Amino acid sequence: MLADNAESDLPTLVNLAPGEALDAYLERVADANYLTTARLIEMVRAGHGSTTAYLMLAPTPATLKRIAHLTGAAAAALQNATLAAYDGTSLDLHGLDPAHQSSFRTIAARGWIPGHGTQICPQCLADDGIWRITWRLPTTTVCRTHGTYLLATCPGCQRPFRDQRHSPLRIVGSQTLCGNPLGQGPRKQCRVDLTTLAAEPADDACLQRQARQDTADAAGAVATFAGQLAAPEFTTTLRSLTALLLHLAAASRTPVNLPSWARDVADAGTPRVRRWSIRPPQDSVLRSRPLTAADHILASEDLDTAATRFGSWLEHLHDVPEGRLGWLADHTRMTPTLTRLVMAAHAPRRRLSHLLDQQPPLTASTRQIPQVLPQHLVRDHLGGLFDSRPATIGLFASLCLAKTHPHVHSWADAARELRLPPELGERTARACSASMTASPADVAAALARAARRLEIDYRAMEDRVQHLARTKRWFRRWSRHNCRGTRPGSRAYALRWLWLEVAHGHPATVAVAANPRSYRKFARLLTEEQATTLAGAIATSPHTTQESR
Template sequence: MSTVSVMSPDHSRSLTVLPTRPTLHAGQALDCYLEHAADANHIPPATVMRAVTDATDTTRYLLLRPTPRTLEVLSGLTGQSTASLTAATLAAVDGTLIDLSGLDPHHQASYRTVAARGWAPGQGTQACPRCLAETGTWDISWRLTTSTVCLRHGSYLLSTCPGCQRPFRATRSTLLRPIGAKTRCGNALGRRGHYCPTDLAALPVEAADPGCVDRQTRTQAQFPAMRAPRVFGEDTTARQFLEDVHGLTTLLLHIATISPGLPSGWAAQVHDATHARHRAPRWGLRLPADIPTRSRALTTATDILTSSDLEEAVTRFTPWAEEIPHTPDGLLGWAADHTRHTAGTTRLIMATHAPRRRLSRLLDTTPPLRVSTRQIPQVLPRTLYEAHLVGLFTSRAKTIRLFASLSMARTHPGITTWADAARALELPADLGSRCAAAAVASQTAAPSTVLAAITAAAGRLEGHDYRALEDQVRALTASTSWFTSWARRDRPGTRAASHPLAMQWLWTRVAHAHPAVAPHADPARARRFAATLTPEQQTSLRHAFEPRIPSHRPGDPVSTSSPAMSADAANKNLLD
């Protein structure tokens, strides 16, 4: 075993081992133990640290992953076993409570690999004042950012000294504090030989919420050995559980940052503390500084993950998911941008999103809502939308009116995608896909409710061949006599140049077709023209076209194909 030469205070003799070797208590941090050992031998902590540094290969990241040589040197100095010394560092929980893979103490930059995973230990540690008062020792678990509660006293840990406003033990140049094992803060105050005198053992503490105590118990009751709680009622590993907690807590914190309406008190505190910031917090890398807020966020995530089954977890998570903003990417896209997906979080998010996705499956198994896709308008009439679909989505009415027609088409055999449904209505395929994505992302009602509303609206559609109506409107573009006659009789002063605008009005208001495929489409001018029509003029313009509208009688065969055809051909098809 290697030995270390340590000079006595008067430098008159050296010691191969420390004469007095205090007991290394279970859970005690290595830096705290070395301070106690230095005090017990009346040796300055800096002298002990210098002797260790001179005898070993490196003391970098000593509290994270000491090298085998360092452990050997410390064992020779203190008489403690290398296993006991390892248990006094975070290396004891590597792979369970923390992931230190990739860390090489010989290469300082390797810590970036650990830091990039998020929630890595940084400068300083947390503390329980009552533990310091009773034992005078610092616990190694206090250096974990996920440790927020002292299980011995049922109180929240503290993270910042009220005297110097810095983390406890925030030393950069040396591992051991110059003041030794005293319970004072001891942080340097900027002038040589001046250290923060705050008595940490006398600081007040806040009683922890029962839920936070229970969460800390479940995740760290047998530190350093950890038994992973069950996730959604299923067994998992400690490492996977901590990854799930990391992912879900990060997502909840991001939701709380943007939403002021969540019922949870800690979420409101997060929102109030961050809403004025120019840059959103990076919760995946750093947890909230306030320990109670941090603890409650971790507890909420843990409670969701440890639900008895996935259904219960979805019920708990749904109020949070409802606060996710409606974006073109939908719930899944927003969640992917604001957390690192793990096995548990992916299952939870997909299960929460599933009710919105099930609508297409219901449509695929529903009998056709109309005899033919030719009986389905490209855009559901506004009166039917207002009667059946208002309040079921948050998207604009024109999006949902198109989506309702696409949904009716999806019930027909052979139409299995939204692009197929659009083509069946003689619309661009990409328009169907984009409309469905926007509508499903904004769906607020259950799929069964939406299907019932669409079914009711389909039952009130008039028995028209809408493809024939569209062809008739296109046919009218070649003639202006009817428009001139109508304008002279019902709208004197109308210019001949308004003929295409009247066509578009018939296209959208009578044929209920989509403006994107209207003949001579000019939506802006068409809206202005429509706004100038009086109710009487709208009625007379509709009557000028209605005698041409073909009707379909129940039981008549109608082709389910949708190629463009003339009005005469369409009417012949209805009569055959």
């Protein structure tokens, strides 16, 4: 791209290609004008106040003006050919002053700042010989045109491409050779032909992730579980979450349950501590896949889904001295969005409790909620949502249903409402929240489906069983007609069965004590007909009936 009515100190004008990197463009300018790249750099520096320090990061206005005067290209187009074009989207270069070398430390401390060198797509170079500026971004890992991962290291010299430390331009000019100095004299460069290198096909998920990143850079915002995030916040959060996933993979004791890239990180076993939040993996594949995993979390439709996805990674973090939250904060740069995600994933009980507080009551009255949800409802609606025992899930489900009522403000309140000990409600909530394998939204939906099948007044049912515990005639009558030979002492087992199987009460509140082993034998030997008639004892003996002992 040339400026209108371009005037140049050089006889041959060269068009700046869209998306071309400035240093590669200057190499083409040098070749077109039969100049060495060293001579062209001398001409750039000859301008008053011009400097090539940090040329590809943030060139000074004087430098851009000098290059524009030499090449005839527009100064704005030249700046867009540097990483300064991404300041405020994929990069934060605020505070960089080319006149003060120490200022680079300020921006480098923010992490993921491009240094020397670039990535490449060999096929793009073979097609047009243009080096793209986007290849230098750490968040660019694939070529969407050719569907391949970028290459980050030359197989000949084992260094990043364009790794010149004393001059921004290569001695080989615009040739598609590596051109890195080999340290064997001023004229010794790596001669690998970059267009002959093979690139690995990229995963579809990585290509989609790259499209979202490109959208953020172009549109200035991207959709996440937290709504539309501005590009700087999105990119910073994405990089921080990626660093966290890398650290979690490295800390995992069960890498077999991790994705293949995470197993590679876990198996590396390097004694040196990696600072992934400062410098990402150099290999583009090893950088792309955790970036994609992080973006998959950020792209969730809501916070609950995002927290569930991130929570599966937290399972690999075992007990640490500083605590889980302290460990997470120490291993990345926290952003407001990432903080929300970490807190939500770290406290599933709080997330579910908050969600239930926002729900309208799932039952007309708390009297319709048993102390323990019947097992057939647990099996039909809550199966696979928890790792706890079915009885514990049934108790927690009843507490959750009570929690949806406006006058119930805590798990202890929910327990009291169901005539359970308050500490039992809190203890059960902690245990089941830790064993949740589904998102709180899925659990709430399952509870709503189960609640539609609850129509009995369970408090009245409990009162009737309590009344039966104070009488004996009903048991003699039932055993005489349905179970001849039953000993009077079996009345305690029958009451326990009615409490657990008909009133769906909790064992901690059972009406009478009974030997557990003998009770299990009694319950196992009950026939279907006997169970039906025993359950009918509640209906035929309301608690208002006055019976003699």
